Amino acid sequence: MNHPPRLLLLGGTTEASRLAQTLSARDDLVVVTSLAGRTASSAARPGRHRTGGFGGIEGLVAYLHAERISALVDATHPFAARMRWHAYEACNQTGVPRLRLERPPWQAQAGDRWTVVATVAAAAAAIGGGPSRRVFVTTGRNELAALASASDGRRWWLVRSLDPPERLPLHPAEVILDRGPFSVDAETALLARHRIDLVVTKNSGGDTTAAKLEAARNLGVAVLVVDRPPSPEGPSATTVAGAVEWVRSSLGLSPPSDAPPWRPGV
Numbered sequence: 001m002n003h004p005p006r007l008l009l010l011g012g013t014t015e016a017s018r019l020a021q022t023l024s025a026r027d028d029l030v031v032v033t034s035l036a037g038r039t040a041s042s043a044a045r046p047g048r049h050r051t052g053g054f055g056g057i058e059g060l061v062a063y064l065h066a067e068r069i070s071a072l073v074d075a076t077h078p079f080a081a082r083m084r085w086h087a088y089e090a091c092n093q094t095g096v097p098r099l100r101l102e103r104p105p106w107q108a109q110a111g112d113r114w115t116v117v118a119t120v121a122a123a124a125a126a127i128g129g130g131p132s133r134r135v136f137v138t139t140g141r142n143e144l145a146a147l148a149s150a151s152d153g154r155r156w157w158l159v160r161s162l163d164p165p166e167r168l169p170l171h172p173a174e175v176i177l178d179r180g181p182f183s184v185d186a187e188t189a190l191l192a193r194h195r196i197d198l199v200v201t202k203n204s205g206g207d208t209t210a211a212k213l214e215a216a217r218n219l220g221v222a223v224l225v226v227d228r229p230p231s232p233e234g235p236s237a238t239t240v241a242g243a244v245e246w247v248r249s250s251l252g253l254s255p256p257s258d259a260p261p262w263r264p265g266v
Helices: 014-023 056-066 081-094 120-128 141-150 184-193 211-219 240-251
Strands: 006-010 030-035 048-051 071-074 098-101 114-117 134-137 156-161 173-177 198-202 222-226
Touching: 006 014, 014 030, 014 098, 014 240, 056 081, 071 081, 071 240, 081 098, 098 240, 114 120, 120 141, 120 198, 120 222, 134 141, 141 156, 184 211, 198 211, 211 222
Parallel strands: 006 030, 006 071, 030 048, 071 098, 114 222, 134 156, 134 198, 156 173, 198 222
Antiparallel strands: none
C-alpha cells in the first residue's frame, strides 16, 4: 500500500496558515504544521500539527527520518533566524527538499522618515542617542530586554504585543495587547493620542501591521526599522501560490487546472 507523501510545514505566520489550508484540502498529501509555541494566543490552523522545538539540528534530522517527511516548507517568521538555518542543515543532511516561504519586506516610500538598523540592540543604541521622548515599540515581547539600555528615564514607552511581557524592562511604559490587522485610521489615532515621536518595528512585511507605517508617514513620525536577518541559499517563494506549486512539483502531485508556474525566488 502506497502512503501519500508527508510535508512538514514550519509555521507561525499568516502565510503558513494559508498554505496549510490550501494543501490540507488535498487527499494525496499529509501536511503537518509545526509551531514553536512561543505565542500563547495563536490563530486557528487546519490539518495536523505539533508544538515545540525539535532539539536542534540533530532533533530535526531525527524527526524527518522518523516521520518519513518527503518535503519541508519553512514558513516561519522573517525574524525566526535560528530555525531557518536548522531547517537548512537538516534538509541538507537528509536530502529532504526545502523551500523558504517569506513575504516581501516593506519598502520605504516618499515621505517616510526611516532609519534602518541591523539588530534590536542597534535600535536601542539609536534610541538612546536620539531625541525621541515618546516611543511606540512593536518588535514583540521577546525583544524588550534588548531595548532596556535605552530606558534611562528620559522617554515614555508604548508597547504593543500579542501576549503580556513576562518582564517589562522599559519604564515608564504602557502595554497594549492586540492582534492585527490594524487600520490606518486607528493607527493614526493611536500615534496622535499618545503623542508618539518614534515608532520602532521589525521589517516583518505583509499587510497585517503595515498601517502603522502609513500612519507614521502621514503624521511625519520617525520610524526605526530593524532589518531582517539573512536566510540560507536555496529555493524560495514570496507567495502562497508559489509555495503550493513548488510542493506539487517537488512531490509529483497532480496540478490544479489554474496553478501558476513556480519559479525560484517567486
